[in-house]
Amino acid sequence: MQEKYLxxxxxxxxxxxxDCQKYGLKEITNFxxxxxxxxxxxxxxSYLATYDNRxxxxISIFNYFQENNIKAKAKIFTYPxxxxxxxxxxxxxxxxxxxxFGESYQYYLDSKIILDIAHPHQKGLSFRPFEAMGMNKKLITTNKDIINYDFYDPNNIFVIENPFDFSIPETFFKTDYQEINNKIKEKYHIKNWVKKIFSDYEH
Structure with missing residues (x-):
């Protein structure tokens, strides 16, 4: 956080x-x-990420997928x-x-479930849960805070409590995606995100 620019x-x-509590920022989700x-x-x-401390x-999660014959694919970017x-x-x-972006979006679109591995020092939700929502895809995530959001549905979202010791029920893969209430879903569309930014500024 570059405090000097705030x-x-x-x-x-x-x-x-x-970050909102520490620096006095206004909270807003991704979209x-x-x-x-x-x-x-x-x-x-499917999973896309940059090589970092996750x-x-x-590796642990994808070893689990491989051992359980789950057709999973990760692409990890790093400089040579x-x-x-x-x-x-x-x-x-x-x-x-x-x-x-277009290719990464299609990569996720061609997958049944999107994987999200949260950054260790980040509590807020990344773009992955919202992209999954927009694509009507199920989500597997390590971000435990997701259960506090209004779109959380255990039929659609599986939370990995411990990436080094977990098991995903077979039913999660076999059951269909459950539609999210339209009012809840619309709230996270970019058009409403922009409206919120400008309405806050006007006040």
């Missing part, structure tokens, strides 16, 4: 509750851009000058080129 703005927002559906599921589970968790030293399961691919 006084330059009339209003400052964050999706992270802890989804478009609503879309796809039955062309290439993978059961790698051990990712920073090679990944960990031993990776076959379902994790290392890439050295950043995937454009």
């Amino acid at each position: 006084p330059l703005f009339d209003v400052c927002y964050s999706f992270d509750k802890d 989804y851009f478009v609503e879309e559906r796809s039955e062309n599921n290439v993978y059961d589970i 790698m051990e968790e990712a 000058s920073h090679p990944i030293k960990e031993l990776l399961p076959k379902n994790i691919e290392v890439i050295h080129k950043i995937i454009p």
Whole structure:
């Protein structure tokens, strides 16, 4: 957090509750851009990330998928000058080129379930839960705070309490996605996110 820049703005927002409390910011969630559906599921589970301190968790989770014959795919970006030293399961691919937004969106759209591994020092929800909502996809996440959101449904969202010791019920993979109430869903669309920003500023 670059605190020295905060006084330059009339209003400052964050999706992270802890940052809001610490720095006096206004809380706002992330959002989804478009609503879309796809039955062309290439993978059961997909995951995109940059190589960082979540790698051990990712390896453990994808080892679980591999051991349980779950068709999962991860693409981890890192620069060639920073090679990944960990031993990776076959379902994790290392890439050295950043995937454009359109391609990453399609990658998630072609998967039945989206995986979200939260940053260890981040309490707020990343874009993944909201993208999953917009795509009408199930979500597996390590962010325990998601149960406090109005769109949380255990039929659609599985929370991994411990990435190194967990089990996902087979029913989670076999049951259909449960539609979210339209009023709740619309609240997280980007158009309403923008409306909130401007309405707060006007007041």
